[in-house]
Amino acid sequence: MYHEVKSNFVYLIHPLPGILITSIGKNNNPNVMSASWITPISINPPLISISLRPERYTYELIKETGDFAINIPDYSLRKAVFICGRYSGRKINKFKKSNLTPIPAKKIRSPIVKECLAHIECTLERIIDLPADHHIIIGRVQYAQAHEEFFKNTYIPEKFKPLLYFGKDIYGTIDTYEHIKTEEF
Ligand SMILES: Cc1cc2nc3c(=O)[nH]c(=O)nc-3n(C[C@H](O)[C@H](O)[C@H](O)COP(=O)(O)O)c2cc1C
Numbered sequence: 001m002y003h004e005v006k007s008n009f010v011y012l013i014h015p016l017p018g019i020l021i022t023s024i025g026k027n028n029n030p031n032v033m034s035a036s037w038i039t040p041i042s043i044n045p046p047l048i049s050i051s052l053r054p055e056r057y058t059y060e061l062i063k064e065t066g067d068f069a070i071n072i073p074d075y076s077l078r079k080a081v082f083i084c085g086r087y088s089g090r091k092i093n094k095f096k097k098s099n100l101t102p103i104p105a106k107k108i109r110s111p112i113v114k115e116c117l118a119h120i121e122c123t124l125e126r127i128i129d130l131p132a133d134h135h136i137i138i139g140r141v142q143y144a145q146a147h148e149e150f151f152k153n154t155y156i157p158e159k160f161k162p163l164l165y166f167g168k169d170i171y172g173t174i175d176t177y178e179h180i181k182t183e184e185f
Helices: 004-015 059-064 075-084 094-098
Strands: 021-023 032-035 038-042 047-053 067-072 118-128 135-146 164-167 170-172
Touching: 004 067, 004 164, 021 059, 021 075, 032 047, 032 059, 032 075, 032 094, 047 059, 047 118, 059 067, 059 135, 067 135, 075 094, 075 170
Parallel strands: none
Antiparallel strands: 021 032, 021 067, 038 047, 047 135, 067 118, 118 135, 164 170
16 A cells, blocks of 8 residues: 655655765855765766755855865764754854864865765856755766775775665665676576
8 A cells, every 4th residue: 555745755765875065165164064965967077966955054155166075974974964964054163063074175175074985076067046945056076086995986885884864864874785797687
C-alpha cells in the first residue's frame, strides 16, 4: 500500500550527499553552510549547481564576491554539518562552533574546509532566480582536489564513508557496494 506524501516529495530522492559550501564577503568574513541540493551540470565546460534559498547568508556572500567552494565531508563530520545547517553565519562564527578550519583555496577567494576529503573551487557562472523558494546557483569549476587515500578516479568504497542526508536531521552512510563487471552481461 502506498500513502500520499506530496508535501514531502523532495525527501523521496534523498538521501543526498551532505556537503559544505564555503564563501567569503568583501570584508573577508568567511562562512560555511550545509547543502544537499547539489547537481553536476556539465563536464566540459565544468559546471555544477546548488539550490539555495535567497535568504541564506551564503547566497548574499556568493553574489558579493563571485565565488564559492564545495567541500566534501565524510560521515565523521555529521555533527559539524548539522551545526552548519542549523545556524546562520549572519549571527555566529560557524567555523568556531563546529570546530572546522578555514584554509586558503588555490584559485578563489573563498576558503576551503581543512577537515574535508575533497574540495571543488568554483566561480559564480550564473544565478537562475526562478520565482521559487530556492534559486539555482551555477558554478564554474576552477580547481578540484581530493585526498589521495580516499579517491583515485572515484571514491574508494573500502575507505570512504560518505555523509548522506535523509532530511529531517537524519544522517547516514553506506554499508554495501558492488563493482559490476561488464563481462557479466
Ligand atoms: C544537511 C543539510 C542540507 C541542507 N541543504 C540545503 C540546501 O541544499 N539549500 C539551502 O538553501 N539550504 C540547505 N540547508 C539549510 C542551510 O544549511 C541553513 O539554512 C544554514 O543555516 C544557512 O547558513 P547561512 O545563513 O550561514 O548561509 C541544509 C541544511 C542541512 C542540515
